Amino acid sequence: MFNLFKKKKAESTRGDHYLSLKVREVIKETPDTVTLLFDQPDPYLEYKPGQFLTVVLEINGKEVRRSYSLCTSPFVDPYPGITVKRVKGGLVSNYLNDQIRPGKTIEVMKPLGNFTSEYHSKNQNHFVMITGGSGITPIMGIAKSVLVNEPLSKISLIYCSRSEEQIIFKKELDTLQNKYPGRMKVVHNLSQPGASWTGLKGRLDAEKIISELKSGFFPEAEKTNYYVCGPQGLMDLSLATLEAMEVNNADIHKESFFIEPASKTKENLIVEGSVSKLTREVEVILEGKSRIFEVSPEKTILDAGLDVGVDMPYSCQSGLCTACRGKLITGQVKMNEDAGLSENEIAEGYILCCSSKPISSDVKIVIE
Numbered sequence: 001m002f003n004l005f006k007k008k009k010a011e012s013t014r015g016d017h018y019l020s021l022k023v024r025e026v027i028k029e030t031p032d033t034v035t036l037l038f039d040q041p042d043p044y045l046e047y048k049p050g051q052f053l054t055v056v057l058e059i060n061g062k063e064v065r066r067s068y069s070l071c072t073s074p075f076v077d078p079y080p081g082i083t084v085k086r087v088k089g090g091l092v093s094n095y096l097n098d099q100i101r102p103g104k105t106i107e108v109m110k111p112l113g114n115f116t117s118e119y120h121s122k123n124q125n126h127f128v129m130i131t132g133g134s135g136i137t138p139i140m141g142i143a144k145s146v147l148v149n150e151p152l153s154k155i156s157l158i159y160c161s162r163s164e165e166q167i168i169f170k171k172e173l174d175t176l177q178n179k180y181p182g183r184m185k186v187v188h189n190l191s192q193p194g195a196s197w198t199g200l201k202g203r204l205d206a207e208k209i210i211s212e213l214k215s216g217f218f219p220e221a222e223k224t225n226y227y228v229c230g231p232q233g234l235m236d237l238s239l240a241t242l243e244a245m246e247v248n249n250a251d252i253h254k255e256s257f258f259i260e261p262a263s264k265t266k267e268n269l270i271v272e273g274s275v276s277k278l279t280r281e282v283e284v285i286l287e288g289k290s291r292i293f294e295v296s297p298e299k300t301i302l303d304a305g306l307d308v309g310v311d312m313p314y315s316c317q318s319g320l321c322t323a324c325r326g327k328l329i330t331g332q333v334k335m336n337e338d339a340g341l342s343e344n345e346i347a348e349g350y351i352l353c354c355s356s357k358p359i360s361s362d363v364k365i366v367i368e
């Protein structure tokens with residue numbers, strides 16, 4: 001007999017890495033961006049500010065996966081949410097903008113990602129955040145968490161958008177600045193502003209970044225943490241500027257949403273040249289079960305596993321999202337993209353199966 005009072009578990013039939021989330025509200029943020037807020041599953045969704053969900057959808061009869069950062073803070077917001085900006089010609093971003101209504105259940109991979117922060121109420125830190133477009137999504141979750149958890153810390157945010165109507169979370173950012181006076185400074189930079197815009201305009205450049213960061217918002221900070229997330233050009237500029245300012249690499253946190261295919265191809269070519277041309281066997285332990293399969297020279301470990309029906313977790317397939325992360329127990333691999341992994345994870349032996357190829361015959365990987 002059914003127990004009518006038993007709460008519905010949010011587990012997906014796919015296994016431990018997945019969850020089903022019900023859309024509670026769809027909020028139109030700008031003409032080409034929506035936020036999807038989800039009902040809390042049972043148990044509540046555990047995540048760190050700045051982490052992302054990977055949505056798993058079936059569109060036109062084909063399974064597709066994409067990562068979307070949580071824009072919410074587990075310390076502040078009752079419901080978890082993601083914010084999705086349309087990409088021109090993009091399959092999933094347009095589907096989520098056009099087709100999703102409250103009540104729809106979406107399958108997701110549990111939260112992942114290192115673009116996050118730890119908090120302590122005694123910290124007097126300065127959080128410098130540089131972002132553009134949809135890159136504001138994880139920044140929003142982190143900023144709200146800092147403001148509520150670290151009363152002595154401050155935030156300087158430089159946010160680039162095309163025009164006034166394209167600024168995502170404009171109202172929410174204004175509200176935060178008013179609610180936490182003297183603790184958050186938001187500088188908008190618009191590339192195509194209207195005639196009445198009086199703020200920064202045109203392309204963001206090193207001079208503007210340096211001038212904003214030297215304007216003395218929080219000179220007495222014990223430590224400054226830098227968070228950079230946005231289009232590739234903006235990330236390249238920001239990281240080069242921070243390097244020129246001799247900022248310590250360990251204080252810079254970055255998240256890439258997308259790598260231009262040209263740079264991916266170039267890196268793949270470098271890897272191809274250095275990887276042996278042998279087909280090798282690898283062992284993958286997934287949720288406690290061992291699977292052994294062959295990886296031919298033109299395949300990554302993820303591709304080869306999926307080809308033989310091993311249900312390995314994945315999303316971006318570009319080395320950015322860490323959904324395919326595993327720990328290398330024995331053997332050696334060549335990883336052509338490790339942007340999603342932290343230095344600690346790499347030192348501990350974690351690899352990304354989507355961008356790794358075996359280069360020894362005893363490769364054994366555990367995927368937790």
Ligand SMILES: Cc1cc2nc3c(=O)[nH]c(=O)nc-3n(C[C@H](O)[C@H](O)[C@H](O)COP(=O)(O)OP(=O)(O)OC[C@H]3O[C@@H](n4cnc5c(N)ncnc54)[C@H](O)[C@@H]3O)c2cc1C
Binds near residue numbers: 088321
């Ligand atoms: C860790 C992580 C977190 C992310 N968080 C967010 C988020 O919070 N909000 C959000 O809107 N997006 C986010 N993304 C990007 C998102 O996962 C998708 O890449 C994006 O929505 C495009 O998917 P699509 O299916 O619409 O486009 P596709 O159909 O995959 O691609 C269509 C075309 O657009 C190009 N393209 C794909 N993605 C991008 C991009 N991001 N920028 C520019 N060109 C692109 C492709 O080369 C292709 O030509 C995140 C990505 C990662 C890896």
Ligand code: FES
Binds near residue numbers: 315316318324354
């Ligand atoms: S699938 Fe995203 S890093 Fe491998």
